[in-house]
Amino acid sequence: MHLIVFRLSFRRALLSLRREGGWRTSFGSLLGICMLFQFLLLGLLAAAAMRSLLLSNSDLKLEIRSEAPRGEVQQFLTTLQQLPYVERAVYITREQALARIKTEDPSLAAFFEKFQVDNPFPDTIGVTLLSLADYPAFSTFLSDTHWQQLVDPSLLSTITHQEERVRELLRVANGGQNLATILLLLACGILLSTVIEFTRRNALSRSAEVLVERLMGADNPLLVLPFIWEATLLLWGSIVMSAIVLSLFLLILPTLVPALSSGGALASLYLTAVPIVSFALPVSLILEFLCAPLLALFGVWLGIRPSLREASL
Numbered sequence: 001m002h003l004i005v006f007r008l009s010f011r012r013a014l015l016s017l018r019r020e021g022g023w024r025t026s027f028g029s030l031l032g033i034c035m036l037f038q039f040l041l042l043g044l045l046a047a048a049a050m051r052s053l054l055l056s057n058s059d060l061k062l063e064i065r066s067e068a069p070r071g072e073v074q075q076f077l078t079t080l081q082q083l084p085y086v087e088r089a090v091y092i093t094r095e096q097a098l099a100r101i102k103t104e105d106p107s108l109a110a111f112f113e114k115f116q117v118d119n120p121f122p123d124t125i126g127v128t129l130l131s132l133a134d135y136p137a138f139s140t141f142l143s144d145t146h147w148q149q150l151v152d153p154s155l156l157s158t159i160t161h162q163e164e165r166v167r168e169l170l171r172v173a174n175g176g177q178n179l180a181t182i183l184l185l186l187a188c189g190i191l192l193s194t195v196i197e198f199t200r201r202n203a204l205s206r207s208a209e210v211l212v213e214r215l216m217g218a219d220n221p222l223l224v225l226p227f228i229w230e231a232t233l234l235l236w237g238s239i240v241m242s243a244i245v246l247s248l249f250l251l252i253l254p255t256l257v258p259a260l261s262s263g264g265a266l267a268s269l270y271l272t273a274v275p276i277v278s279f280a281l282p283v284s285l286i287l288e289f290l291c292a293p294l295l296a297l298f299g300v301w302l303g304i305r306p307s308l309r310e311a312s313l
Contacts, residue, residue, distance in 0.1 A: 013229030016202075026198040027234050033194060034235075034242035037187045040180050042246065045280050047176035049273035054132065054170050060159060062142075064123040068150045076150050077125055083141065085134035090126045097121035132170070135163040195231050195299030202227060202303075227304055231296035239288050243281075250277070 017023050064073055073091075080089035098121055129138060139159050142151065254261045260270040 009225035010229050012226040013233065016226065017230060017233065020202075023198070023230070023234060026194065026201075027237065029194050030191065030198075030234055030238040031241055033187055033191045034238040035245055037184065037191070038242045038246045039249075040184050040187060041281070041284055042250075042277070044177055044180035044184065045277050046269075046273055047173045047180060049276050050269060051170060051173040051177070052276070053269055053272040054166050054173065060127045060129070060138075060162070062125040062127060062151050062155060064125065065150060065152065066122065072150060073123075076147060080125065080127060083138075085130050085137055087128040087130050088126075089128075092124045092126055094121045094123050097124065132163070132166055135159065192295060192299050195235070195296060196303040198234070199227050199231060199300045199303030202230065224300060224304060227300045228293070228296050231300050232293045235292040235296060236289065239285065239292065243285055246281070 077089060077091050080086055127138075129135065141147070142155065142159070254270070257266070259266040261267065
């Protein structure tokens with residue numbers, strides 16, 4: 001019996017949408033809000049990716065003194081690699097540093113060759129810490145007088161400055177997440193009000209129909225179901241269309257922002273965001289599809305309740 005009622009109400013919803021053209025305006029509004037919702041969600045995920053990148057990878061460059069004995073430098077490198085909070089430590093010679101500059105910044109390398117500038121880069125050790133929380137422990141380790149004979153003592157202030165900068169970027173990322181969350185909630189409220197207004201206009205245009213069905217003994221669920229189906233179908237259509245637009249935007253994003261492409265300044269952020277977005281967006285779309293009928297139910301009930309009261313009177 002319930003299945004028959006659902007089928008009949010679904011058919012009535014389709015017939016109403018075909019018969020009346022007023023739904024196109026509401027669909028346009030819903031589509032705009034859904035697109036705004038998707039892009040705000042993308043901004044929230046981008047802020048989360050930035051936060052994850054800052055927390056997971058903390059790269060440092062340790063300049064080795066030119067007079068440092070090779071044996072002690074090798075011992076220092078081995079000790080670094082054995083520290084529990086160091087993900088990796090790599091020795092980079094000044095020749096390797098110059099070769100990397102020739103690849104990454106040919107104009108600077110050409111400047112060195114034009115003015116016959118000798119290789120200005122010292123031997124360094126590249127260190128990647130496991131997380132931002134390991135900065136203080138690493139600073140304490142470098143403050144040992146034995147290691148200060150190998151590396152520049154001013155490096156400690158540089159590490160402290162870098163830690164403060166990363167923490168400032170983390171505050172920016174957290175603020176971006178909070179702002180995106182507030183705007184997402186605001187978009188949900190606007191979406192709900194749009195559904196309510198669409199249902200109210202539908203109920204007013206079909207007030208005579210609702211009144212006749214009410215007088216013939218139809219109960220509230222039977223009267224409300226077609227409106228719920230109409231709102232749900234429009235929401236589903238808006239979600240699908242907004243998801244397609246978002247997918248196309250993500251495909252061309254590296255072209256629009258070259259810094260996100262391979263070798264760009266934001267390439268690491270892009271690589272960090274790809275797995276997060278690839279997992280979160282499909283899950284969010286499924287949740288949106290599941291929540292659409294609930295949103296339609298709530299919005300339709302608020303929108304049609306005055307008409308039901310008038311019909312009962």
